Amino acid sequence: MARKYFGTDGIRGRTNEAPMTVELAMKVGQAAGAHFLRGDHRHRVVIGKDTRLSGYMMESALVAGFTSVGMDVILFGPIPTPAVAMLTKAMRADIGVMISASHNPYQDNGIKLFGPDGFKLSDEDEAAIEKALDKAPRLAAAEAIGRAQRIEDARGRYIHAVKATFPEDLRLDGLRVVLDCANGAAYNVAPAALWELGADVIAIGVQPNGTNVNDGVGSTAPQALQQKVLETRADIGIALDGDADRLIIVDEKGKIVDGDQIMALIATGWQRRGLLQGGGIVATVMSNLGLERYLEKAGLTLHRTAVGDRYVLEAMRRDGFNVGGEQSGHLILSDYATTGDGLVAALQVLAELVESGKPASKLLACFEPLPQKLQNVRFKSGAPLETDGVKAAIADAEKRLEGSGRLVIRKSGTEPLIRVMAEAEDPALVSAVVEDVCEAVRRAA
Structure with a gap:
């Protein structure tokens, strides 16, 4: 219904x-x-x-x-x-x-x-x-x-719980971290947690005024974080979203690291320490094929679900996984949290960074992603995906990608958007396929 x-x-x-x-x-x-x-x-x-x-x-x-x-x-x-x-x-x-x-x-x-x-x-x-x-x-x-x-004392209770997820034998002393809190819910707790663990914290997006949440800052607008990381010569940048259940990383060179790379790092790190459950991780149909291939080489599986962290969590609970998430940065580590937690996931990345001694650009480049393009088309009303023109465009796109890539098309569950994603070895084909489907959706919308 x-x-x-x-x-x-x-x-x-x-x-x-x-x-x-x-x-x-x-x-x-x-x-x-x-x-x-x-x-x-x-x-x-x-x-x-x-x-x-x-x-x-x-x-x-x-x-x-x-x-x-x-x-x-x-x-x-x-x-x-x-x-x-x-x-x-x-x-x-x-x-x-x-x-x-x-x-x-x-x-x-x-x-x-x-x-x-x-x-x-x-x-x-x-x-x-x-x-x-x-x-x-x-x-x-x-x-x-x-x-x-x-x-x-709610914030203090949460800070204490978050710090308890970080390995007791490690500290963040000497690590320069730029932290972007999106002028959102974590503007107070996230800088405090990292500072208490010893990090040199450079915080941005921590001056909320009621109307600036996610405005040019946060995980969906990482340009400010990239600039600040380069400007301050930081070791790593961390971006949360408005309610801090999403995480995006920026390495010391200013390159954005998405949820797929973060999941790859955490999964193999936990596998090495004997913490990983389920023999792999859970991710959505939007996760890059490169992640799947990387995990296979490590002897791990990638279980895919529909888009939405609730579906990821359902599969994790049903099948016994303790790591899952989305390419967009919703990361669920069920040993520590019952929902996505950007700060807890960030601490796992920082633990790997400290323990390995590697720069973030080396540590977080776990795999080479396949060329992938995601484009959104906004619509006002109706059901554009049900029109004959869009159905024909989708069928044609799937035929062109057959055997070499994937096409994922879905209606957003939170905004009036149709999301069109394709990936394949040939970037020109990916771009052409996405544009053709989007154009059909625009006509229908």
Whole structure:
């Protein structure tokens, strides 16, 4: 059944436009709260957010919704998504909420929900909550209305947990790290964690003002990081996104290192230390074929899933893997976190860097990626992928790539975009195929 509100990563949209309105946020609080009212204990929800201006508004609406059905609320303020997931379980909460639109611009916002185990909600739970959104809520009696409070030590708890993932016998002394926090949720915790481990931290994207999250900084705009790494002669650059569940690296030469190379490094490093589970890693259909070939040479497998970190995590939990992620930088290390955590993944990279003594440009060039091109086409309405012209263009592209490459076409789960990706040994063929399909989509859109 098609979803009305939930996408691949919660509910997301432009603020003050359906569905991302205060009315819906309050209803989400009521519906999700009622869904998790199980047992006779005092029920609790924890809520974090990133630095968007609209976060205050959405937070207040969610508080009203949860308390109206009898749930107590604990507010963290700005804190990374993985911190909310961790603290949901650690504080024995019945549900966790993150208010963020991740890497999207400040005009957007979103609501991500976590169950009491710290994992994102199952399809069944989301479907039940979505169904309840269109019904009258079951309001608590006056004496059972929930209470709300804000706690100040959530960031410290997360910093302590993150540092515990770094090998005890290593330090970051003498390592110059440029850290880009995207003016987002990690602007405070990420620099503190690296500094406490001994790094010389040069922080950018750490002055949020409500409207500058992901604006020219962060993992989706790494040019500022590249420039600062070269300017300061840093050993490595680290870029997080607005809610810090995504990681992109820049080596000492200013070259961008994507999630595929990072997964390759972590997988083989963990294999060497006997930590890797499942005999390989989990990644999506977007990951480069070069990664798959690299892992095969190391005696490891690459299990592919649909795009979306929730699908990666589902496969990891089902099949016993402890490393997975996406080329875009969502990296899940399930020994340490129940969702993608950019800072935890960055510490694993830094541990390899310190232990190996190699420059980042050598360490992180694990494999030669096949020429790959990803292009997005925005559309306003309708279903352009269902038109005859687009179907014909796709069929032609697949025929041209047969035996030499891959074509992946999908509708974004968070934005009105059609994403077209191709890869093959011949870069000219890749470029031509992508452009032909995109042109067909533009005509249909």
